[in-house]
Amino acid sequence: MKIQRAAVIGAGAMGSGIAQVLSAAGVEVLLKDVSDELVERGLANVKRMYDSRVKKEILTRAEADYLLGMVKGTTSYDGFAEADLVIEAALEQIEVKQQIFRELDRLCPPRAVLATNTSALSISEIGAATRRPEKVVGMHFFNPAQTMKLVEVIPGVKTSEETVQWAIGLCRDLRKIPVRVEECPGFLVNRLLFPYMNEALYALQDGAATAEEIDRAVVEFGLPMGPFTLFDMTGIDVCAHVNNFLHTQYGPRFEPARLLQLLMENKQLGQKSGAGFFVHAGGVPHGKDEVRQANPEAARLLEEARRHQKPARSQRPFDAYRVMLPMFNEATYALQEKVVQAGDVDLAMQWGCGMSRGLLTIAEEKGFAWCLSELENYQGELGERFRPSWYLRKLVRAGLHDFSELQRSPVAVS
Ligand SMILES: NC(=O)c1ccc[n+]([C@@H]2O[C@H](COP(=O)([O-])OP(=O)(O)OC[C@H]3O[C@@H](n4cnc5c(N)ncnc54)[C@H](O)[C@@H]3O)[C@@H](O)[C@H]2O)c1
Missing domain, CATH: 3.40.50.720 (NAD(P)-binding Rossmann-like Domain)
Incomplete structure (x- = not known):
């Protein structure tokens, strides 16, 4: 053409x-x-x-x-x-x-x-x-x-x-x-990113780890930057609006963590205002290996968020799967709704947000049954944000190990 x-x-x-x-x-x-x-x-x-x-x-x-x-x-x-x-x-x-x-x-x-x-x-x-x-x-x-x-x-x-x-x-x-991507709120990449970003906020709010620790765990996992660096880069206000919008559209799975709203109301907007989760002297982005300086105002607002919203705590030490599983689960909701083909999810996350390992590939490596059981465990501890899709349950019941098996099947997802 x-x-x-x-x-x-x-x-x-x-x-x-x-x-x-x-x-x-x-x-x-x-x-x-x-x-x-x-x-x-x-x-x-x-x-x-x-x-x-x-x-x-x-x-x-x-x-x-x-x-x-x-x-x-x-x-x-x-x-x-x-x-x-x-x-x-x-x-x-x-x-x-x-x-x-x-x-x-x-x-x-x-x-x-x-x-x-x-x-x-x-x-x-x-x-x-x-x-x-x-x-x-x-x-x-x-x-x-x-x-x-x-x-x-x-x-x-x-x-x-x-x-x-x-x-x-x-x-x-x-x-x-x-x-x-079929039309749906957040389309694909933002729809998958926000449950992950939101869960990082909850992990911070419930004291599972610091912003720096969560960012580091996620980068080691294969993302180009951690969620808090991304919040600061994108703009806290922009993220808060998207988060709230997705919550109105999808309900309890996207219940926003209080901290983001507080940061926005207090003009801690990230790089563009000079400070968000981290301090950005002169609005300059951090270098990859630079030590980040936590924003003291964000620490104060974190205490306030904890007073306002007392989320349940996980008994387990923080690991990257706590934030990655909501992203994978949302991908299975999108597959359930036939918003996207399974083969395109990894492509989109790789080229839209720089994931060096495919999201579905990671889930395949861990096993769908493991993902489901972890989501259920977290759902028991932390609530509706982790409710597994029935599509994922169906995959586990069918004994499926790999999304590519669906493409060969006469009942392929799309
Ligand atoms: N910034 C991002 O990360 C991003 C990513 C993907 C999509 N988008 C979308 O792309 C669009 C633009 O975003 P942006 O970040 O470039 O915004 P921007 O504010 O940098 O630019 C928008 C421009 O549109 C101009 N404009 C407004 N009304 C107009 C009109 N009637 N005719 C001609 N020009 C008009 C404005 O003067 C402004 O210069 C938005 O819909 C946004 O949601 C933004």
Whole structure:
């Protein structure tokens, strides 16, 4: 599939990264924002991305300049009538996105696919603002879009199979790794990450281990960084909103730990505010092996969280499985709902959050029966956050050892 012209709405962190990815594949891009200043900032960002490729000798200066020249900034919809594709990466508000899609539907040619990079809003609801919901699809890039390989391709209820396959093919042309995910709150990667992040908070709150110890255990387990480093990097406020949202959608499994809300209310937002779980002098990220300095304000809020929310305690010493099992369990809920194919889960977690070992592969190595029995033990001690899916019970009853057995079976999950 060759597309010639695309447009990206929103020249912020994601929009500028997506514009770089499209232009690097030889696609002409219109990068639109609401003011000249924001457009200029976005273009400067794209230039920085190309400069870094020149510095790393991936591109020559002439090649970089040529590809950068494919991206044109704009504050208007001029030229959208020639676009084969639009990717929207504006504000995460349904009214804003619906308004944008209404306009796009009016201005873009009938053949154009209209994609949204929303992190959590409903693709179906965005598509409903148009007269072409069959051509509206979620293309969820990860941050930074110019380097992260994964794209979750998410159909809404009315998205045509042709559009889904087109978007998957486009991702491959852009040298990305597409994973098809049916529409559900959090899509796949965030849906799986948050039970793990939330459980890390509970482990901290109930005194099982310190933030530093939990982070270290998880890194030794094969994740690129621990949950508390990730909280600080992503922003405590962003994480608190996602956590609360997933709780409203999925119920008790996602009951948020109190500490996150307290940190947000007290403006301890992570790197962007200078301190979250750790202190970040000048907002600078920690080096990989640097000793982290715990934030004293977070320690005070931890005591407050413990007074407000007295969760049950596990009798066992902390180990990484306490936080990894909720992630695996959520993956089995997603399989139960046919949100994703088993073969795509490890791919998504590898390329979307840098897991060096596959999530399902780890569970296969430990054995499904072991995972189920551990989840039941934790459920007995710590409650509903660990309630195993019936799908996992079914796998254990069937004596299954490996998800690949399902692909050969006539009753494969999807
Ligand atoms: N930042 C992330 O980690 C991440 C990851 C995946 C998806 N997303 C999603 O991508 C989208 C953009 O996120 P971001 O982090 O780049 O935000 P951002 O705030 O950096 O950029 C958003 C840009 O959109 C512009 N904008 C707002 N309304 C507009 C309109 N009507 N027309 C044109 N431009 C408009 C804003 O001026 C701003 O420059 C959101 O939906 C977000 O949920 C973000």
